[in-house]
Amino acid sequence: MDFTEIYRQSAGHVAFSPGAHFILTAVADRLVVRRADTFHVSRSWQVPCSPTPSAAAIASTTSSRSVRPGPNADSLTQTAISHIAWSPDSEYVFAACAKLGHVYVFRMRDEDWTAHIEAGAEGLIRAEWAPDGRHVLCFSEWGLRLTIWSLVTRIATYIQYPLHPDRGHAFRQDGRYFVLAERHKSKDTISVYDATNSFSLARHFPLPTSSMSSLALSPSGNHIAVWEGPLEFRLLILSLAGDVLGTFKPDLDPGFGIRNVVWHPSGMFLAVSGWDNKIHILEQLTWSSVATLELGTRIPANVTIWREPSNWLEATEGRGFLSYEKLEGPHPLNANRVDNSKAYPKCGTTQLEFNKAGTLLMARFENVPTAVHLFAFPGPGEAFSPRLRSVLLHSSAVAHAQWNPLRQGRLAISCGGQAIYLWSEEWIGEGGAEEEMAECVGIPAKKFDALDVRWAPDGKGLLLIDRETFCCAFEVGPEP
Incomplete structure (x- = not known):
């Protein structure tokens, strides 16, 4: 894999465009669009960080939602942008400032064109695009209403x-x-x-x-x-x-x-x-x-078990890649003890996701935070008998896992350290048949924690997100 340089971002606000040609990031109060091939800055807009009149009026009487100049002004500027998103056709981007009650919309083809949506006294808690890319959905606080703003007619539709x-x-x-x-x-x-x-x-x-x-x-x-x-x-x-x-x-x-x-x-x-x-x-x-x-206490014998090698990052100095260790079953599965007397006990599935073809079901269980379970799901014409196919065991708790959006047998995992983990069933073995393979890939940086990993829409690259920075990783070599 080839890794890019490390770039700044705020609050994990990084997103590929739907066509994977650009990358949108929020850095404090600024939106930055970079080309995905050269990472040169293509567009940049500054988002005003002043509260709406309604938000300012509410802040003057409600201390829990204070939006005031003074000691908190710098921290407010750093956390002003709460949502960013591309329109489905990559024509527009928006930056939402929920605490301030603003949504700013910008157009890629015309850097001077802008649209400004201002929430009223009901406030703003979330914004997102409609599939047509010409309507913005704005959810107010306290579940009062949903406002759908049209960029074409400039008319708002209200749903209570x-x-x-x-x-x-x-x-x-x-x-x-x-x-x-x-x-x-x-x-x-x-x-x-x-x-x-x-x-x-x-x-x-x-x-x-x-x-x-x-x-x-x-x-x-x-x-x-x-x-x-x-x-x-x-x-x-x-x-x-x-x-x-x-x-x-x-x-x-x-x-x-x-x-x-x-x-x-x-x-x-x-x-x-x-x-x-x-x-x-x-x-x-x-x-x-x-x-x-x-979820059982032991992994059965007919299941492929992959375990992250111990201290492999130190041995490779965070560079290159190394295969998981392949274990023979049955193998014990160390699960955390669960206190069912507490509300929301730490057990059950935290993530459940089918791959693109529906042939694999990925599951993560909260009381086994270091494991990723892959269940084989029968395809059309096959006998219906879902079963546990593979288990990936890691040294640290899994932070995020995501299927490749186009390639049906490709999974990316992050565990919050200076590495990413890849599982694939597209590996070509010595006999020419496809086999599954699991690899640990070090991130060549002095300090970087991959807290989140996101595939590009074309399935050819990955976004690796740290607390205040990000980088990209792109696969090299011929496609399968």
Whole structure:
């Protein structure tokens, strides 16, 4: 792998453009766009850091949300930008300053063109792009409303009482419909809006839930998975018309709710997990469980085990790469003790993700923080028998793991140290057949902690994020 120089960033705000040609970063109060091939600065904008009149008025009476000049001015400037994002067509970028109530939109082709969105007294907690790249969604504080701003017509559309700002909403893949969880008169509801018709209301129906946690829209856009809060393990499958198609509850109540729900890329299956270290696989016909994957105390003998070599960074001086150690099973799995008497016990899945082809399911369990589990998932025409295929064991807790967005058998892992870890099933063995391979790759820097790792949209490079800096790593050699 080839590594770039190290560049500054603030609060982890670094993002590849959708075409992977540019990299957007926030550095204090400035947005910087670099070319991904040369890393030369292509565009740069300074974001004003003055609060809106509404935010200033609220700050004068609310000490918990103070936005005042004086001793805190420098620290406020350093943390002013709370969100950055590319539009899906890479034409625009925005920088949101949630504490100050601003969203600034800039255009790549015209450095002088800007748009300014100012939140009112309801405040601003989150901003994101609509799939068309011409609407910005702004969620207010306290769940008061969602405001959808059009860059074309300069008209705002208001939706009252969204349930959550960071979850509970989704666009269909074609961008036609926007599904939003709302709460009206103490009742959970779902609304479906036509994004191509000024976000007009197409459907609105109540939910049979007491405290909805979130929702997940199927890849086909025909089904909505909705689940309860942390106190009840209950999942509902609904159509876009509001019909309840299925309900799932385990035979034995685990005592806590659902942590992760992820659709299979085909939409034929649904993986559901909670705090009990079990992953339930539901199928589309009856929405019942057809398989249960469970974390055990030992790794079985028919599973490939990869272990990070001890002290390999010191031996290689942080340069080059080294293969994992391949172990023979069965092998004990050292799990942390769990105190179920506490709220949100440290167990269950913290991450659940299918690869692009749906042939592998990656899972990370909180009480085994150093391990990454890979489950083989049958493809079309194969006997349905999901099983544990590989386990990757590390010296430190895994900070982040992500599948390659294009190559189906490529996984990147970071553990917060001066290295990244790569797993692949595309390695060509001596017999010419594809085999799996796991490698530790040192980052050639004097001091760098890879707290986060993100693939480029084209799958050819990686963003490595430290606390205040970042660098990129690009694979060299012929593609498989």
